[in-house]
Amino acid sequence: MQKRKLFHLILALAIAGTAVPARAxxxxxxxxxxxxxxxxxxxxxxxxAEGITAKATKNGKPVRLVxxxxxxxxxxx
Known part of the structure; x- marks a missing residue:
């Protein structure tokens, strides 16, 4: 039974280690x-609320970006 608990703990830590949130x-x-x-x-x-918005130009024309x-x-x- 102890081996099974240890396995689940190691598995949970391995999964948590790969689930790193994206850096902004x-x-x-x-x-x-x-x-x-x-x-x-x-x-x-x-x-x-949409995300990051910005104004810019592309090919000489103004655009709004999200x-x-x-x-x-x-x-x-």
Whole structure:
């Protein structure tokens, strides 16, 4: 019985060790990610209920961006 409890404890610790939450990007990392994706003039970066929002330009046109918790970037109209 002790071996079974020990096995479950080790299994739980192994699972907990792999379930590390994602680290949030710093503002500089976010801007670098957006610039690498072709966005320029990134400004007005805010944390909202939608995720992180920002204004930028792409191909000379202004865009509003929403970056979700997984880091996916979406353009909003």
């Amino acid at each position: 990007m710093t503002p500089d990392e976010l801007i670098a990610k957006l610039q690498a994706a072709g966005y320029a003039n990134v400004s007005d970066v805010k944390s909202t 970056i979700d918790s997984s880091g996916q970037v979406k353009e909003q109209d």
